[in-house]
Amino acid sequence: MRTMTTPARLRRAWLAPLTIIGLLVPGMAGAQESLVTPEVIGRPDAPITITMSPRFGYSHQSNDERRRNALTEAFDSWIHRHPDVKIEVQVQQGDDAVIVAKRLQDAAADRAADVIMTEDRDFQKFYSLTQPFDPYLSEGDKADFIPGILDAMTDPETGEVKYLQITAYTYGLWYRKDLVPTPPASLEELATQAAALKDQNGFRYGLFVLGGPEIMRLTLMSHVASLGGQIMADDADSTPVFGEGENRDILIRVLSWYKEQVDAGVMPSDVVSFSATGDVVSRVTAGEMPFVLGGTFMGGGIRATPDGDKWAFAPMPQLDGAAPVMYQGGWSWAMFTKDAQKQALITDLLMDTYIGPWAMARWGEAGGYTPTRLSALDKYTAFVNNPLDKSLADGVSLAMPMANGKHYNVVATAIANAFQQVVLGAATPEQAVDEAWATVELEL
The missing domain is CATH 3.40.190.10 (Periplasmic binding protein-like II)
Incomplete structure (x- = not known):
């Protein structure tokens, strides 16, 4: 270091x-x-x-x-x-x-x-x-x-x-360091701590994420990669590979975790409507939650809030406490x-x-x-x-380059739609992933 x-x-x-x-x-x-x-x-x-x-x-x-x-x-x-x-x-x-x-x-x-x-x-x-x-x-x-x-x-x-x-950002966990001495290293720990802090401190919710069109980039690619899976291949075209075998199973598991947070009242389902840093900053200003899954680029806005000095940033927590995979x-x-x-x-x-x-x-x-x-x-x-x-x-x-091949936008849109369907309860994770895969195959 x-x-x-x-x-x-x-x-x-x-x-x-x-x-x-x-x-x-x-x-x-x-x-x-x-x-x-x-x-x-x-x-x-x-x-x-x-x-x-x-x-x-x-x-x-x-x-x-x-x-x-x-x-x-x-x-x-x-x-x-x-x-x-x-x-x-x-x-x-x-x-x-x-x-x-x-x-x-x-x-x-x-x-x-x-x-x-x-x-x-x-x-x-x-x-x-x-x-x-x-x-x-x-x-x-x-x-x-x-x-x-x-x-x-x-x-x-x-x-x-x-x-x-000229600028660089990556994605991880923003957390209230006055309430969380050591940031959670796993998504399981994050869920437990977010629920407890919500109840103990009267937060509106325990966790927030920008669940709009950039969700694949913000969190899902990191979660899937940390478990050994891929959403897209490491080739010049960013060929989609999420619809079959282990990659499908891992993505389903990741989406299931987010649905569990909504069902438990830890994360609001309307996160699918938000995509801008300002959406996070306004909620930090209002003191609505102790955790945010987001980017380092949010730092300027979070610092400028009344309680900005109470926030810190840590690597992205993963399922099973897997080693974090960071993209920039x-x-x-x-x-x-x-x-x-x-x-x-x-x-x-x-x-x-x-x-x-x-x-x-x-x-x-x-x-x-x-x-x-x-x-x-x-x-x-x-x-x-x-x-x-x-x-x-x-x-x-510590971050790796983000995929940027010609298929990236098609895949990102399909995955964002799958996330939205799961979080809103319109489809099971299995149904959402299979529908996203069918959409990508049709468009490509």
């Missing part, structure tokens, strides 16, 4: 250097007039134009002041050192499915933005359309990424690094331009704003995200000085 430097030391270590840099480096606060506007970064008459498409919340337009300030400063510093470049910012907002579909069309027609922020679930769709970062990365740069994250960023067919991941995902930059000069500039830009160790630490601290590079974790811990930060980073560091 790595020893992580605290954020307090991060701030002390960098305070003096940043003060000096602010006096010497063009583009830092107070040195020159800012060249950063919401839509254009740089001088309008600069001869080289780079088009950049970030997520709104991960951009310098973010409503979050800390993120906005950190990225504005980083972009301003870089653009003053590259006066011949201007960056046109095309922020992604709206329905993700529509955005991805349009991006596929644009990329196929060579009209996509030069560099675009992409989520791990869409990596497979763009491997053949994106350009490798390898010519601009050292072997040391590559080795500095958490191994599971480097695997996810790499095209499985060519072995080239096609993505640079996150957002990355993908490069679409075929212009070598722009590719080099883009890589340098990303290193200064999101990807370099210090840039990643600054961005992680501002946004509340776990760094994806080992050096950022080991030297410049980017979170608040709290044991929670280390548990989030440790969870990510």
Whole structure:
């Protein structure tokens, strides 16, 4: 296990250097007039134009002041050192499915933005359309990424690094550490403790999970894998395998556990209606439950609640206390331009704003995200000085890449529907799994 430097030391270590840099480096606060506007970064008459498409919340337009300030400063510093470049910012907002579909069309027609922020679930769709970062990365740069994250960023067919991941999350158990000294290691323990705490403390329920369309990703893949089963094969297509033999039996057992929690009054059946982090945060704020099965990405919202300091994060508990299997995902930059000069500039830009160790630490601290590079974790811990930060980073560091093959979405939809049918009592676990399998076979 790595020893992580605290954020307090991060701030002390960098305070003096940043003060000096602010006096010497063009583009830092107070040195020159800012060249950063919401839509254009740089001088309008600069001869080289780079088009950049970030997520709104991960951009310098973010409503979050800390993120906005950190990225504005980083972009301003870089653009003053590259006066011949201007960056046109095309922020992604709206329905993700529509955005991805349009991006596929644009990329196929060579009209996509030069560099675009992409989520791990869409990596497979763009491997053949994106350009490798390898010519601009050292072997040391590559080795500095958490191994599971480097695997996810790499095209499985060519072995080239096609993505640079800026955020990472995994899934596990959020729990009230003031009530639970040691988190449960098994789902059986979780059920017992959740029921007891609900009765003893007057909670509305004992356990909550976002049971909407992402439930396979959030919990079910981990539960099934921990027992030696698979929902999808470990191949480039994410071929479904959950409908037969041991895989079927294990998935049925996992779904049965969730139904038992509903029948016992520990978990509400309406979890199938919820899919957003805000749905968890609002319930944490109201003090409705002591346990949440969810992602590390919920940390920022949970911390901000009145009792946020009472919550901690632990690995995903499994049936029979099996060793936890952790999966990770996150957002990355993908490069679409075929212009070598722009590719080099883009890589340098990303290193200064999101990807370099210090840039990643600054961005992680501002946004509340776990760094994806080992050096950022080991030297410049980017979170608040709290044991929670280390548990989030440790969870990510142990996680494997999430499946992202072409069959993923079809399987995820079928499994989510099976979960919904079981939790609502509309079908037995056996019926739900068999129906999901028939649906997948028909669609494929």
